[in-house]
Every structure is written in C-alpha cells, then in structure tokens.
Amino acid sequence: MSHFIATFFYVGHLRPAPGTWGSLAALPAGWLIYVLTGPWGLLAGVVLSYVLGVWATAVETKGKENHDPSEIVIDEVCGQWIALLPIAFGAARQDVDMLALWPGWIAAFALFRLFDITKWGPVGWADRMRGPTGVMLDDVIAGIFAAIGVLILAWFAHQGFLAQVNPA
Numbered sequence: 001m002s003h004f005i006a007t008f009f010y011v012g013h014l015r016p017a018p019g020t021w022g023s024l025a026a027l028p029a030g031w032l033i034y035v036l037t038g039p040w041g042l043l044a045g046v047v048l049s050y051v052l053g054v055w056a057t058a059v060e061t062k063g064k065e066n067h068d069p070s071e072i073v074i075d076e077v078c079g080q081w082i083a084l085l086p087i088a089f090g091a092a093r094q095d096v097d098m099l100a101l102w103p104g105w106i107a108a109f110a111l112f113r114l115f116d117i118t119k120w121g122p123v124g125w126a127d128r129m130r131g132p133t134g135v136m137l138d139d140v141i142a143g144i145f146a147a148i149g150v151l152i153l154a155w156f157a158h159q160g161f162l163a164q165v166n167p168a
Helices: 002-006 018-061 074-094 098-118 122-127 132-165
Strands: none
Touching (some): 002 018, 018 074, 018 132, 074 098, 098 122, 098 132
C-alpha cells in the first residue's frame, strides 16, 4: 500500500520526468476531488496527501541510502493540489466550472514545476532536509509559491488587463 500511495497509483514509474508525470496526474485527480467535494475537499486532499505521503515515503525509503527516489511522486501531487487551491476557491466563489478557469490551471502547473525544479530559496532549504518530511515539504513550499503566483497572475488578468479593456 505504501508503494501505491508513494507512486500515486504507480504514476511515479513513468519515464522520463516522473515528477512531471506526478504533477500532471494530480490535475485530473484534483478536478475529480473538487467536483465531488468542492474546494474544501481539495484542501482536505492536500492535508491527507501530505500525511499519507510522509508515512509512505518513510516506509519506502527505510534502510535505503536514497531518501528521495524519483518514483515517489505523492509529494508532487500534494504540491500541485496546493497550487490549484486558488482556482478551486475562486471557481466556487464565482459559481463557475473550475475548468473554465483553464489559464489558471496552466499557470498553476507551470509555476509549480518551475519552483519544484529550480528549488529556489526555501524550496531548496526543505529539499536539503533529510527524511520524509523534507521530501514532502519542498513540494508544499513550491505549491505555496505557485499558488501565490496564480493569485498574482489572476489579479493582473482580472484587474489590470480587464480594467484597461473595460474601464468603468
């Protein structure tokens, strides 16, 4: 069961770039959670994926030298879902289909992958931690940065750009 969770239904075995595959797999899974449970359900999914991810990573790496094998992608799933939270709550607040906010999906995916791959600032600090918490935490921080980026881009898109096109 730990391997099933850690690899997010074995998606982590896809090559090349298993982390990117994990992030991509998180998108339809996050959408399904949102459709079934709303934005609060997606937030609960973030918490659950983090807790299960720490446990599964601990089991999968116990006694091994590599503390962050590439097939473990539950951390990418958790971080990608964090990046989707502004879209989920925005769609619910405006009572629109979450998929209608497709530019936000692209931004959430691209920004999350950017922060996860570059390991900028606190993401890199967390990545250098040893153990399952570090494996999960760097992606949580990357997801938070991506979510902030999504919010900033949404503000520019809806306030800055639209205000210029349709002045009040």
